[in-house]
Amino acid sequence: MSPSSGVSARCISCVPTSCSLCRKCFCYLIFDTANQLGELLRKMILKLYSVFLSEDGKQVDYKGMKASDEFKTYTNMTRELIRIDIKSASREEKIAFFVNIYNALVIHANIVKGPPSNMYSRYKFFNNSKYIIGGHPYSLQDIENGVLRGNRKGVGQFCNPFGKKDPRLEVALVTHEPLIHFGLVCGAKSCPPIKTYTAEDIYKELKVAAAAFLENSDGCQIDMSNQSIQLSSIFKWYKVDFGSNDKELLEFVADHMGEGQKLTDLQTLMKKGTYRLSFLPYDWSTNSKA
Structure with missing residues (x-):
């Protein structure tokens, strides 16, 4: 470059x-900062997405990407992650950098290892797929739960990702960021669309992603006749990130939903207080583009 x-x-x-x-x-x-290499990688990732991602961001042409020169260039660039100074990055730089890296690592691992097909293979996939960043290994679990969720236990984890003496704890966000759940894409059909994010506008971009996800049937469904609200299982698995109870969870959803009939219906049910809240089944099948 x-x-x-x-x-x-x-x-x-x-x-x-x-x-x-x-x-x-x-x-x-x-590179002096995470934002410098992060921006280079983001542009390279964006170039890959423009060719091998469906228009709606929901499907990836893994086979085509694997054979491309762009993917070879990207994999070469990831070797430079070991040199990055991630500790001195700002909160906004860390969020944008790690969300982009997480999504790219998922695609990279899908190409190299193939998509996980069951619960055990998913456990291995998210714990063993890693990049060396700033001299330390970061798995998908480490990035999501250790860094972006402020070192909180993930689904099925018995302890926090980073121990008290783990040097990666210095990189973790001081407080968790709930909006990251609308930017992270684990490679399943029920995930939000894949995008890239910038440090300068990270909160605005993630709020747009949240509104789009909640407008989609994968994110939220409301049936006024049954007075039922169904949310993505993401809200069940990471409920602690959104609120301490159902009321706070729905308040978060309403605050981040775009204007429209769905928001009006949600607010009506919340005001009545007679709704039934449940969570949608998660489609773990791969987001591979046929």
Whole structure:
């Protein structure tokens, strides 16, 4: 990647062979902040998505991506993650960086390992698919529950991802961010659409993603005749992130739902207090594009 890319980095240790990032001076690069390398990776990921992602962001052409030069370039770039200075990143930079990296790692792992087909293989997939970031390994579980959820227990976990002496604890958000659940895509059909996110507008972008997910039938369904509210199982698994009870959970949903009939119906049921709340089955089948 030449200096004209608009992302600055310091060249060190010139060597007589080219690396994945600097073809002009044949140097290795070290990035001063997560946002610098994160932005480079985001642009590369965006390029991949523009070719191999369905228009609605719900399906991935894994087979086509695997054979592409763009994917080879991306995999080479991920080797530079070991050099990144992630500790000094801002909260906004961390959220954008790790959401983008999580989604890209899911796709990368699907291509290399194949999609998980049952509960046990999903456990292995999310715990064993890793990137080395800033000198430390981060699995999909580590990124979601350790970093973005502020070191909270994940589904099926008996303890927090990072112990008190784990250096990755310094990278974790001080407080969890509930909006990340509308940006993270685990490779299943019931997940939100895949997008990329920027540090500058991360909260605005995630709120847009939340509104779109709640408008979709995978995120929320309301039946006025039965006075029933059905939410994605994401709200059941991570309920602690959205509120301490059903009322607070629904208040969060209403606050992040776009204007329209669905919001009006939800507010009507909440005001009556006679609704029945349940959670939709999660479709774990792969989001592979046929």
